[in-house]
Amino acid sequence: xxxxxxxxxxxxxxxxxxxxxxxxxxxxxxxxxxxxxxxxxxxxxxxxxxxxxxxxxxxxxxxxxxxxxxxxxxxxxxxxxxxxxxxxxxxxxxxxxxxxxxxxxxxxxxxxxxxxxxxxxxxxxxxxxxxxxxxxxxxxxxxxxxxxxxxxxxxxxxxxxxxxxxxxxxxxxxxxxxxxxxxxxxxxxxxxxxxxxxxxxxxxxxxxxxxxxxxxxxxxxxxxxxxxxxxxxxxxxxxxxxxxxxxxxxxxxxxxxxxxxxxxxxxxxxxxxxxxxxxxxxxxxxxxxxxxxxxxxxxxxxxxxxxxxxxxxxxxxxxxxxxxxxxxxxxxxxxxxxxxxxxxxxxxxxxxxxxxxxxxxxxxxxxxxxxxxxxxxxxxxxxxxxxxxxxxxxxxxxxxxxxxxxxxxxxxxxxxxxxxxxxxxxxxxxxxxxxxxxxxxxxxxxxx
Amino acid sequence: xxxxxxxxxxxxxxxxxxxxxxxxxxxxxxxxxxxxxxxxxxxxxxxxxxxxxxxxxxxxxxxxxxxxxxxxxxxxxxxxxxxxxxxxxxxxxxxxxxxxxxxxxxxxxxxxxxxxxxxxxxxxxxxxxxxxxxxxxxxxxxxxxxxxxxxxxxxxxxxxxxxxxxxxxxxxxxxxxxxxxxxxxxxxxxxxxxxxxxxxxxxxxxxxxxxxxxxxxxxxxxxxxxxxxxxxxxxxxxxxxxxxxxxxxxxxxxxxxxxxxxxxxxxxxxxxxxxxxxxxxxxxxxxxxxxxxxxxxxxxxxxxxxxxxxxxxxxxxxxxxxxxxxxxxxxxxxxxxxxxxxxxxxxxxxxxxxxxxxxxxxxxxxxxxxxxxxxxxxxxxxxxxxxxxxxxxxxxxxxxxxxxxxxxxxxxxxxxxxxxxxxxxxxxxxxxxxxxxxxxxxxxxxxx
Ligand SMILES: Cc1cc2nc3c(=O)[nH]c(=O)nc-3n(C[C@H](O)[C@H](O)[C@H](O)COP(=O)(O)O)c2cc1C
Ligand SMILES: Cc1cc2nc3c(=O)[nH]c(=O)nc-3n(C[C@H](O)[C@H](O)[C@H](O)COP(=O)(O)O)c2cc1C
Numbered sequence: 001x002x003x004x005x006x007x008x009x010x011x012x013x014x015x016x017x018x019x020x021x022x023x024x025x026x027x028x029x030x031x032x033x034x035x036x037x038x039x040x041x042x043x044x045x046x047x048x049x050x051x052x053x054x055x056x057x058x059x060x061x062x063x064x065x066x067x068x069x070x071x072x073x074x075x076x077x078x079x080x081x082x083x084x085x086x087x088x089x090x091x092x093x094x095x096x097x098x099x100x101x102x103x104x105x106x107x108x109x110x111x112x113x114x115x116x117x118x119x120x121x122x123x124x125x126x127x128x129x130x131x132x133x134x135x136x137x138x139x140x141x142x143x144x145x146x147x148x149x150x151x152x153x154x155x156x157x158x159x160x161x162x163x164x165x166x167x168x169x170x171x172x173x174x175x176x177x178x179x180x181x182x183x184x185x186x187x188x189x190x191x192x193x194x195x196x197x198x199x200x201x202x203x204x205x206x207x208x209x210x211x212x213x214x215x216x217x218x219x220x221x222x223x224x225x226x227x228x229x230x231x232x233x234x235x236x237x238x239x240x241x242x243x244x245x246x247x248x249x250x251x252x253x254x255x256x257x258x259x260x261x262x263x264x265x266x267x268x269x270x271x272x273x274x275x276x277x278x279x280x281x282x283x284x285x286x287x288x289x290x291x292x293x294x295x296x297x298x299x300x301x302x303x304x305x306x307x308x309x310x311x312x313x314x315x316x317x318x319x320x321x322x323x324x325x326x327x328x329x330x331x332x333x334x335x336x337x338x339x340x341x342x343x344x345x346x347x348x349x350x351x352x353x354x355x356x357x358x359x360x361x362x363x364x365x366x367x368x369x370x371x372x373x374x375x376x377x378x379x380x381x382x383x384x385x386x387x388x389x390x391x392x393x394x395x396x397x398x399x400x401x402x403x404x405x406x407x408x409x410x411x412x413x414x415x416x417x418x419x420x421x422x423x424x425x426x427x428x429x430x431x432x433x434x435x436x437x438x439x440x441x442x443x444x445x446x447x448x
Numbered sequence: 449x450x451x452x453x454x455x456x457x458x459x460x461x462x463x464x465x466x467x468x469x470x471x472x473x474x475x476x477x478x479x480x481x482x483x484x485x486x487x488x489x490x491x492x493x494x495x496x497x498x499x500x501x502x503x504x505x506x507x508x509x510x511x512x513x514x515x516x517x518x519x520x521x522x523x524x525x526x527x528x529x530x531x532x533x534x535x536x537x538x539x540x541x542x543x544x545x546x547x548x549x550x551x552x553x554x555x556x557x558x559x560x561x562x563x564x565x566x567x568x569x570x571x572x573x574x575x576x577x578x579x580x581x582x583x584x585x586x587x588x589x590x591x592x593x594x595x596x597x598x599x600x601x602x603x604x605x606x607x608x609x610x611x612x613x614x615x616x617x618x619x620x621x622x623x624x625x626x627x628x629x630x631x632x633x634x635x636x637x638x639x640x641x642x643x644x645x646x647x648x649x650x651x652x653x654x655x656x657x658x659x660x661x662x663x664x665x666x667x668x669x670x671x672x673x674x675x676x677x678x679x680x681x682x683x684x685x686x687x688x689x690x691x692x693x694x695x696x697x698x699x700x701x702x703x704x705x706x707x708x709x710x711x712x713x714x715x716x717x718x719x720x721x722x723x724x725x726x727x728x729x730x731x732x733x734x735x736x737x738x739x740x741x742x743x744x745x746x747x748x749x750x751x752x753x754x755x756x757x758x759x760x761x762x763x764x765x766x767x768x769x770x771x772x773x774x775x776x777x778x779x780x781x782x783x784x785x786x787x788x789x790x791x792x793x794x795x796x797x798x799x800x801x802x803x804x805x806x807x808x809x810x811x812x813x814x815x816x817x818x819x820x821x822x823x824x825x826x827x828x829x830x831x832x833x834x835x836x837x838x839x840x841x842x843x844x845x846x847x848x849x850x851x852x853x854x855x856x857x858x859x860x861x862x863x864x865x866x867x868x869x870x871x872x873x874x875x876x877x878x879x880x881x882x883x884x885x886x887x888x889x890x891x892x893x894x895x896x
Contacts, residue, residue: 021626028619028626032651034562058550060649063629064616070649073558079524080562083531098551102506102582110521114482114528133645134550168512171476176740178469178476181511197581201508201518203480292624 005379005414006386006428007406008051008091008233008266009044011037013068015393016270018299018356019290021067023393030394031068034080040395041081044088047402048416050427051089051120052081053213053233053388058098059130062302066295075107082115089424091120091213097146098126098135101156102196109161109205117206117423122213122233123224125150127333130302147220152191154212154228159187161209162435163199185437208433211424217245218332226252230430231264233388235336235360237343242267242383262430264385267378268361270392271371273400280365287392288353296352303334313349317341336360361390368404375405376412453827453862454834454876455854456499456539456714457492458681459485461516463841464718466747466804467738469515471841478842479516485525486532488843495850496864498875499537499568500529501661501681501836506546507578510750514743523555530563537872539568539661545594546574546583549604550644557609557653565654565871570661570681571672573598575781578750595668600639602660602676607635609657610883611647633885656881659872665693666780674700678878679712681836683784683808685791690715690831710878712833715826716809718840719819721848728813735840736801744800751782761797765789784808809838816852823853824860 013031014021021028030036041052054074061069071077074092082090090111094104112119125146126132129139141149165183172178187198214221214229225232232249236242250260272287274280293313301308306321317338325334337360341351357363364374378384391397409415425432461479462469469476478484489500502522509517519525522540529538538559542552560567573594574580577587589597613631620626635646662669662677673680680697684690698708720735722728741761749756754769765786773782785808789799805811812822826832839845857863873880 019624022621022624024621026621028621029617032561058554058649060611060632060647064612064627064632065625065629067626069627069632069647070612070651072561072650073555075524076527076555076558076562079527080531083528098548100546100583103546106506107521107524110524113480113520114524130645133643135548136641136643163508164512164518169477173470173472173474173476176467176470176738177513178515179512179517181513184508184512184517193584195581195584197578199508199517201506202520203518290624 002413003385004416004429005375005409006264006266007049007415008053008386008388009040009049009398010053010055010268010388010390011040011394012055012390013071013394015397016358016361016390017287017392018067018295019287019292020393022290023287023396025396026393029068031071034072034077037077038081038084040398041085041088043395043398043402045085047406048419049088049389050386051091051424053091053120053122054078054093055122056093056124057128057131058095058126058134059128062295062298066292075111078111078119079114082111082118087419087422088118089120089211089427090115090118091122091211091424093122093124095124095126095131096150096153097141098131101153101160101194102200105157105160106200106202108210109200109202112205112207112210113202117425119205119207120211120213120231120424122215123150123154123228124215143218143220147224149193150224151227152193155191156187156189156194156196158209158436159189160196160198160200161204162437163187164204165438166204166435168203204435207423207425208435211428211430216332217336221332222249222252225249226256226258226263230262231266231428234265234267235362236267236383237340237360237362239378239381239383242378243381246383264428265383266386266388267384268358268388268390269375270358270361270363270390271397271401271405272357272363272365272392273368273371273404275367277366277370280367284357284363284365287357291352291356293349293352296356297348300337300348300352300355303337305334311348314347316345316347317351333360357392358390363392368408371401371405372408372412375409376414379414450861451833452864452877453823453857454712454714455497455863456501456834456836457488457497457846458501458503458716458836458838459488459842460503460838461519461842463845464806464809464838465735465840466515466743467735467740468841470738471735471844473844474841477516479519482520482525482528486529488846489529489533489536491843491846491850493533493536495854496867497536497837498834499539499872501539501568501570502526502541503570504541504572505576505579506543506574506582507576510743510746514740523559526559526567527562530559530566535867535870536566537568537659537875538563538566539570539659539872541570541572543572543574543579544598544601545589546579549601549642550608550648553605553608554648554650556658557648557650560653560655560658561650565873567653567655568659568661568679568872570663571598571602571676572663591666591668595672597641598672599675600641603639604635604637604642604644606657606884607637608644608646608648609652610885611635612652613886614652614883616651652883655871655873656883659876659878664780665784669780670697670700673697674704674706674711678710679714679876682713682715683810684715684831685788685808685810687826687829687831690826691829694831712876713831714834714836715832716806716836716838717823718806718809718811718838719845719849719853720805720811720813720840721816721819721852723815725814725818728815732805732811732813735805739800739804741800744804745796748785748796748800748803751785753782759796762795764793764795765799781808805840806838811840816856819849819853820856820860823857824862827862
């Protein structure tokens with residue numbers, strides 16, 4: 001079988017560009033508008049995308065003056081989208097730091113059932129202190145603690161999903177046997193962070209487990225991804241960066257005893273498309289002219305954890321700020337920003353311009369052919385198994401990509417014209433995981 | 449305005465009768481079948497019911513041999529139902545003991561947005577130790593602790609829902625103002641159980657707050673309901689019990705400074721309907737003959753927290769068991785069971801018969817007229833503001849009620865023929881709560 005390109009539509013408000021909501025055609029309240037997201041998911045499904053994706057954090061972003069500071073909770077969005085679509089995969093972000101494994105495992109299993117096997121979980125550990133103070137903590141737990149908890153969280157979740165055998169259901173009305181009690185198992189997990197008896201109170205997900213996705217680029221994040229992730233979202237600016245990360249992640253997965261083909265790397269791409277390069281550049285400029293510098297500066301200060309006053313628009317980032325973000329345990333997103341500024345010798349103003357459009361993701365401004373060329377190059381030159389497509393403005397950015405780039409990818413034999421399978425795992429070419437308690441030689445724990 | 453009867457459809461698997469799944473027409477896997485619940489909600493909506501309701505607990509029930517031991521997570525169900533309906537209210541159970549207020553307040557706000565103002569929350573404190581061991585506890589917290597936490601949980605949730613002013617949204621593209629930052633507020637809650645900074649990351653619910661529902665019948669439960677509940681689900685066997693509870697709850701609400709008309713009491717009713725009394729009795733017998741005595745005994749032992757061996761089928765409940773459930777802090781559901789057995793002098797076998805059909809709720813076996821008479825009597829004689837309609841078998845129990853009893857209630861001028869409003873609060877005749885931070889003289893806390 002030839003290798004297949006995968007496309008995920010990363011859906012965010014009126015678009016990933018921070019000023020997209022100000023475009024004449026945009027819905028400014030898009031971020032809290034279920035119908036907007038349903039319409040986007042239907043566009044992506046008609047184009048046979050593998051999946052849609054919602055990011056998330058447990059904090060209101062900023063003051064709400066310049067951009068929507070919240071979003072409908074993403075599993076609610078997934079469920080709403082599930083009812084209005086039939087094939088496309090549905091990925092939502094949820095934190096292992098601010099959820100408990102019983103409740104969250106059940107919610108993802110529920111969405112997987114409600115969507116007939118289309119759920120995916122972007123696993124994050126919630127790096128900010130702004131989130132911590134909404135959960136009775138003074139500040140964020142240390143990164144090591146967060147990932148230690150995440151690891152145990154995953155172990156518990158996998159056991160809970162396996163606590164119902166796939167064929168537990170009997171449904172024998174005459175014999176009065178609803179199910180097979182030997183296929184329902186306690187898990188009796190006793191770890192450092194969690195003690196969970198089980199079994200879960202919902203059957204094993206249609207997919208066995210929801211698709212497991214990860215997006216942390218720190219050392220800890222990569223180690224975690226190598227153990228658990230089946231798809232990895234990542235932000236890169238250059239093909240070389242992409243290749244290095246790709247090779248690294250495949251090697252790490254192999255070192256964990258996993259099949260590297262079952263760990264898909266999906267870099268972000270923000271395509272800004274015109275029928276000529278000049279038209280594309282003009283589109284990009286139109287968006288950039290709508291940016292609100294105060295907002296960008298405030299966002300940057302938040303990411304770098306400094307005061308706005310510490311940053312001067314027409315100077316490079318202060319040395320002290322650069323050094324602070326290199327400290328151990330610092331959010332790896334901050335480091336991506338710093339690296340970009342250093343590599344290209346940008347002033348703060350120039351850096352803001354680069355970030356406002358794609359938050360550090362690869363912004364590709366050009367014709368449909370140029371965008372398809374970039375995708376093909378990354379895909380065939382060992383930097384990507386597919387892309388996380390981030391429309392600068394939505395729906396227009398997605399619609400243009402679907403109408404102009406997707407046909408080229410099909411002509412080049414890279415992308416599907418029809419779905420072959422029905423589940424998210426099938427779209428991504430991933431196997432349905434076996435039940436750990438029912439594998440050959442597994443130790444079976446009976447309910448008390 | 450004349451007082452209006454309210455009807456809620458309590459949806460559970462193939463029906464509330466424990467053996468309903470064994471009926472020839474039943475779907476045995478109904479409890480985990482989203483389409484089944486969507487179909488039921490559409491039947492209830494066509495009949496202009498106020499709402500549907502899903503119970504819940506964070507534990508797999510039993511061994512799965514005789515009945516489905518789980519359910520799709522109810523907020524996922526609500527969202528799925530929301531997309532397939534347009535007017536009916538959507539109530540789900542969630543625990544204050546095993547959730548955190550930021551996450552749960554956001555989820556209910558999200559469902560309220562996704563459904564255009566139709567969400568309701570049945571607030572429970574999770575009385576069992578079987579649940580506790582799924583959340584890293586050795587046993588259930590004390591009842592007093594659970595209700596203390598529930599009270600603070602509600603305070604935090606109300607503040608979070610109020611943390612966005614209703615008119616925060618500006619959407620001024622030209623002026624680059626997305627929202628009004630003075631309408632987004634930190635809550636800075638610092639209490640015994642929770643410290644939550646806020647604001648929430650989703651706008652104030654369409655209804656201000658989701659409808660607040662409660663079903664705890666213990667002393668602590670009633671005190672809590674008097675403070676917060678706008679609708680109360682309850683199980684009674686006799687009109688006198690219903691009247692006493694109704695008068696008590698209205699008085700308690702008034703003592704809390706609330707309008708008693710804004711605290712609706714909705715007893716459960718399990719109607720088993722035939723065109724003659726004999727036909728209804730035969731239907732009830734058909735169901736009862738399908739019961740599995742082992743299952744009933746096991747359930748009863750769980751509720752009473754004793755061993756199955758302690759119960760003898762053809763003897764009354766042992767004294768020691770009766771006395772144990774009268775201890776302070778014991779689940780008030782156990783007490784309802786004990787009271788029923790004592791009041792009617794039932795053997796264990798007889799008690800199982802009474803519980804299997806409705807778990808302590810009022811089972812009314814008769815003609816449509818007889819069922820309508822009971823409803824009218826309770827409604828006009830100070831025992832109910834409406835009913836929690838629990839189909840013994842589903843969909844048939846709901847369909848028969850809708851086709852035969854609802855028309856009678858309409859003829860008698862008790863029940864609506866059309867929805868007057870669009871939100872769940874409007875159906876129940878309840879006001880949209882004001883924002884506590886924007887009321888006259890409110891102290892306004894600005895974001896940092
Ligand atoms: C495409 C992409 C999407 C992301 N989405 C989220 C998200 O929704 N929520 C979140 O907290 N972090 C998100 N992140 C951040 C990472 O999950 C991770 O927390 C961050 O990069 C810090 O990495 P570290 O935790 O390994 O230090 C995303 C990152 C990328 C590249
Ligand atoms: C109609 C009805 C529905 C109920 N639904 C639930 C439920 O879904 N989950 C739950 O834990 N308890 C449920 N209960 C139980 C009560 O909420 C409460 O926990 C129980 O009566 C014990 O009362 P107490 O907590 O005041 O002691 C329900 C009770 C009634 C009458």
